Structures are given as C-alpha cells and as structure tokens.
Amino acid sequence: MSDELLLSRRNALKCMAFGGAGTLFVLSGGVLAPLDLAKAATDTPGAAKLGKPLFVQISDTHIGFNKDANPDVNSTLSQTIDLVNGMAEQPALIIHTGDITHLSKPAEFDLAQQLFSRLRTTEMHTVPGEHDTTDATVTEYFNRFGKASNNKGYYSFDHAGVHFIALINVLQFKPGGLGTLGAEQLAWVAADLKGRSSSTPIVVFAHMPLWTIYEPWGWGTGDADQLMSQLRRFGSVTVLNGHIHQIVQKTEGNITFHTARATSYPQPAAGVGSGPGPLKVPSDQLASMLGVTSISVLKHPSSLALKDTALA
Amino acid sequence: MKLRRYRSLSLSSTKLLLCSIAVTGLLTVCGPATADPTDPTKIVIKDFNFAPTPLTVKVGSTVTWTNTDDEPHTAVSDTGLFKSGGMDTNESFSFKFDKPGTYHYTCSIHPRMVGTIIVQ
Numbered sequence: 001m002s003d004e005l006l007l008s009r010r011n012a013l014k015c016m017a018f019g020g021a022g023t024l025f026v027l028s029g030g031v032l033a034p035l036d037l038a039k040a041a042t043d044t045p046g047a048a049k050l051g052k053p054l055f056v057q058i059s060d061t062h063i064g065f066n067k068d069a070n071p072d073v074n075s076t077l078s079q080t081i082d083l084v085n086g087m088a089e090q091p092a093l094i095i096h097t098g099d100i101t102h103l104s105k106p107a108e109f110d111l112a113q114q115l116f117s118r119l120r121t122t123e124m125h126t127v128p129g130e131h132d133t134t135d136a137t138v139t140e141y142f143n144r145f146g147k148a149s150n151n152k153g154y155y156s157f158d159h160a161g162v163h164f165i166a167l168i169n170v171l172q173f174k175p176g177g178l179g180t181l182g183a184e185q186l187a188w189v190a191a192d193l194k195g196r197s198s199s200t201p202i203v204v205f206a207h208m209p210l211w212t213i214y215e216p217w218g219w220g221t222g223d224a225d226q227l228m229s230q231l232r233r234f235g236s237v238t239v240l241n242g243h244i245h246q247i248v249q250k251t252e253g254n255i256t257f258h259t260a261r262a263t264s265y266p267q268p269a270a271g272v273g274s275g276p277g278p279l280k281v282p283s284d285q286l287a288s289m290l291g292v293t294s295i296s297v298l299k300h301p302s303s304l305a306l307k308d309t310a311l312a
Numbered sequence: 313m314k315l316r317r318y319r320s321l322s323l324s325s326t327k328l329l330l331c332s333i334a335v336t337g338l339l340t341v342c343g344p345a346t347a348d349p350t351d352p353t354k355i356v357i358k359d360f361n362f363a364p365t366p367l368t369v370k371v372g373s374t375v376t377w378t379n380t381d382d383e384p385h386t387a388v389s390d391t392g393l394f395k396s397g398g399m400d401t402n403e404s405f406s407f408k409f410d411k412p413g414t415y416h417y418t419c420s421i422h423p424r425m426v427g428t429i430i431v432q
Contacts, residue, residue, distance in 0.1 A: 067382045067401065103384055103398040130421045134386050134398035173423040218423050275360030275422060277383035 023057045023260055024091060025203075025238070054160060055093035056084050056121070057205075059242030060262030062131065063112040064102035069265035069278035069286075073102075076290055077115055077263045085120045092159060094121050097242035097260060098129030098170070098207030104140050113144060128153060129207040129243060130170040138171070154185050156192050163196065165189065167206040169221045178215065178222040179208035186226050198233045205240040209259055211250070214270035219244055231255055244276065263290060354378065355427065357385050357399070362419075362427035369409065371431055376406040385425065390416045 061077045070076060084091070094116075101108035109132075116124060125148065132141040142151045149155040153168030167189070169179035181189075193202075204210065210227060212220030221227075231237045237255040245267035248259045266279045266289040273279075281289055356363050357379040369375060377387045379399040387396040387405060393415065396405035409415070409431040419425035 069382070103400055131384070131398070134384070134420065136395055136397050173418065173420055177423055216424060275381075275383065277360070277381060 023258070024087075025054050025057065053087065053089050053091040054162065055095050055203075056091045057095045057097060057240055057258075057260050058263055059097040059260040060099040060129065060245055060264055061096070061112060061115075062099055062102040062262065062264035063115070064105060064108035065264055065278070067265075067278055069280045070290075073264040074111070074115060076287075077112075078118075080263045081115065081118050085118070090121050092121065092123065094119055094124040095164075095203075095205055095240065096124060096126040097205050097240055098127050099131040099242060099262075099264075100126065100129070100141070100145075102131055102264075104132055104135040106140055109140055109144050125157070125164065125166060125205075127166050127168055127205060127207050128170060130173075133170055152185075154188060162201045162203055165192065165202065165204045167204060167210075167227075169206045169208045169210070169224075173218075178212065178218050178220040179206075181206075181221060181223050181227060186223065186230075189227060190230055193230055199235055201236040201238075202231060202234050203238045203240065204231065207241060208243045209241045209248070209257070210239050211257055213244065213248055213259070217270065217276045219270060219276070228252070228255065244270075245279075261290060266290070355387075356380060357419075357425075360385075360422055360425055362387070362417075362425060365426075366414075366428035366430050368430040368432060371412050372408070372410060373431070374406050374408040375429060376404050378402070378404040384421060385419045386421055387417050387427070388420045390418065395420075 058077075058080055062073050063077070065073050084094070096116075100112045126145045128141045128145070142153075146153070148157075149166065149168075153171065154166055156163060156165045158164070167181060167185065169181050172180035172182050204227070206221070208221055209219055210221050210224040212224075214220070231239075232253060232255070235254050239255060239257045241257070241259045242262065244259050245262040245265065246259065246269065247261055248257075250257050266281060266286075267276050268279050279289075352367075353369055353373050353375050355365070355367055355375060355377045357377060358381060360381065360383075362377070367375065377396065377399065379385045379401060382401055384398040384400050386398055387394070389395065394407040394417070396407075398421070399405055409429065412431045415429045415431065417427050417429070
C-alpha cells in the first residue's frame with residue numbers, strides 16, 4: 001500500500017471520529033475507506049472521488065429502548081435512513097452490526113423491519129447482538145433475519161470483488177467472560193477462506209468487538225485471536241463491530257478494526273461508571289453523540305481533501 | 313420443573329406508557345415491582361450487580377429477580393435450568409427451586425454479572 005493511500009486511509013479513520021448516523025465505506029483501489037455518512041450524504045461528488053459507495057454500516061438501533069438517554073430511538077434511526085436515502089448514489093449494501101432491538105420482543109423486531117423497509121438500498125445484511133437473543137427460545141431474530149445464514153448466524157457472500165463474512169459472537173457467553181466465536185464457527189471460517197486469494201479485500205462483521213477493548217465489561221471476543229490468525233495473510237481486511245456505542249479503531253498490519261456509534265444512545269467510555277448502560281447526556285448533546293448533526297463539522301471528504309482535513 | 317415467568321410488563325412499552333399515564337389504578341399492575349431487600353427470596357439487580365449473592369433459600373422457594381437498572385439484564389442458569397429473558401427496568405422474573413443444590417447464573421447480556429443461589 002502506498003504511503004499516500006495509507007495516509008488517506010488514516011485520515012479517513014480520523015474522519016470517523018466525528019461520527020455520523022452511520023458509516024459509508026467506499027472501495028478505492030481494493031482498499032475500503034470509511035466515510036462519515038452524514039458528510040458523504042451531503043457531498044456525493046466529494047465522496048465519489050474516493051471510490052464507489054459500497055455499503056453503509058449502521059448499528060445498535062435498540063428499537064424498544066425508551067429511557068431518558070434517548071426516548072425516541074425510532075426517530076434517530078429514521079434520520080439515519082433519511083441520510084442514506086438522500087445519497088445521490090445509493091450504496092449497494094446496508095450492514096447492521098446488531099442490537100437491532102432492545103429486548104428481543106416480536107413487536108420490536110416488527111417495528112425495526114418496518115423502519116428498515118424505507119431504505120432505498122434493499123440488500124441488508126445483519127448479525128445479532130446480545131439484545132437480539134434474550135428471548136427464551138432465541139428464535140425471534142432468526143425467524144426474521146436467519147435465512148441468509150440458515151439460522152446459524154454466520155455466513156459469507158461476495159459483492160463487487162469484496163468477500164464479506166458475517167459472524168456471531170453473542171451466543172456462547174461464559175460467566176464473567178467475553179463473547180465467543182466457538183470452534184465450529186472458526187472451522188467454518190477457515191474453510192471459507194481456504195483457497196481464496198490474499199489480494200481479495202475482506203470485510204468481517206460481528207456485533208461484539210473482535211478484539212479486546214475492555215475485558216471487565218466484556219468488550220471483546222475471547223477467541224478472536226484464532227480468527228485474526230486466519231485473516232493476516234490478506235492484504236486488505238476490515239473488521240466491523242457495534243456493541244459499545246462509540247467509535248474505537250485500531251490498525252494491525254493490514255487489518256483495520258472499527259466499532260460504530262449507535263443510532264440509539266451513547267454509552268460511557270470503558271470503565272467509566274458502574275457498567276455499560278445508557279449514558280444520559282443533555283438533550284442538546286445527544287444528537288452529536290449519535291452523530292446525526294455532524295454534517296457541518298468536516299470539510300468535504302475527497303481523496304485529496306481527506307489529507308487536508310484538520311482533525312488531529 | 314415448570315418454568316414460571318412473572319413478567320410484570322407484558323404490554324409493549326408504548327402501551328405501558330399510555331397505561332401508566334391514563335389509568336392510575338393500573339399503576340400497581342403496570343408499575344415497578346417492589347424489591348424488598350429484607351425478603352429472603354428477592355434478588356435486586358442494581359448497578360450491574362446481583363444482590364445478595366450468594367442467596368440461601370429453602371427447598372421449594374420461589375426466587376424473584378428485579379432489575380432496577382436502566383439497562384436490561386437477564387438471569388440465566390449455567391446449566392440451562394432457567395432463563396429469564398430480557399428484564400427491562402423494574403421488570404421481574406421468578407423461578408421455583410424444588411431441589412437442594414448450588415445454582416450459578418449469569419446475565420447473558422453482561423456476562424461479568426454472576427450470582428449464586430444455594431437451595432437447602
């Protein structure tokens with residue numbers, strides 16, 4: 001990867017720190033660059049210079065949540081959908097990284113699907129969060145979103161030369177522990193990647209972070225190392241998660257990790273307070289923590305402007 | 313063993329809100345379940361902790377968990393004996409323990425939250 005590309009990519013990552021209702025990923029020279037959705041949605045020509053809009057990531061919609069931290073999660077999701085629909089060139093895919101609902105209730109899932117149905121981009125890929133699997137039989141999510149994975153929760157697909165892998169890490173919790181992928185799923189990933197060219201761009205997405213951000217709060221996946229060892233040979237790997245309702249990123253070699261903001265409510269930074277619950281903020285600050293009003297913060301994202309964006 | 317669920321809020325959140333606002337008389341039905349710390353069969357979930365733990369009860373006791381956090385929690389037996397489902401704020405779950413033993417459970421949403429019930 002050239003220095004210029006690296007720099008652009010790094011700046012694109014910084015770009016995310018200002019948030020957005022979602023994140024747009026564009027494909028440019030085999031490398032995925034994340035862009036603030038709110039910015040990209042209002043500056044399609046600038047975003048288009050970076051590459052083709054490939055997908056938008058949204059996360060942690062928590063339909064059913066109604067506490068002070070955000071009494072109207074339907075509205076903030078709708079604003080996100082409006083932003084996506086307002087893009088001149090629609091992304092090919094929507095990826096939802098889990099916690100679609102707050103309590104896995106049928107009515108919550110139904111409402112979420114009703115809201116999602118307004119998206120102009122109709123191809124949506126999802127993975128469940130732990131909030132989506134609290135029903136006694138763990139069937140509500142899979143009845144609605146299980147088809148792609150044959151109810152396993154993990155599957156892969158190809159789009160525009162990119163190989164996408166959806167993983168589930170919220171079902172095998174061990175007491176006091178982190179999320180788990182499990183031996184069966186890891187073996188499936190190995191088989192899925194076998195024989196695939198190392199030049200294939202890879203996107204992996206799951207709900208809980210696939211690296212340990214903060215173990216005391218379970219912000220990580222215990223056996224993620226076994227996944228990463230399978231991904232290291234690839235030249236471009238993007239790992240996407242939700243769960244922690246804030247943006248955290250890191251890069252390890254060719255693997256770039258992103259956690260997304262929620263469309264629902266913010267959570268405290270790691271270790272602040274008694275636990276990872278809803279963070280109550282003054283109502284005039286809420287939108288900025290969900291990113292829905294960040295449109296005017298940044299300069300236009302283009303391949304050149306990214307380098308010029310004063311973020312550091 | 314029959315799993316009994318006492319979900320104090322079976323209505324949707326919206327309906328509940330309307331219920332609470334419109335019909336004061338239903339507040340006792342729809343309102344918060346009262347968690348009595350002196351009741352030997354009550355477990356209160358507060359600030360991402362189960363309390364008390366361990367809880368010792370007699371055989372045949374029905375133990376009730378009540379969540380007082382803004383964040384939902386669950387109580388899931390390590391052996392699969394019971395699973396509460398998501399308890400939202402002020403919702404409760406109960407389970408009757410018919411056999412003596414030591415029962416470990418966790419919150420499946422926040423697996424660092426663990427508790428133990430000793431049935432004698």
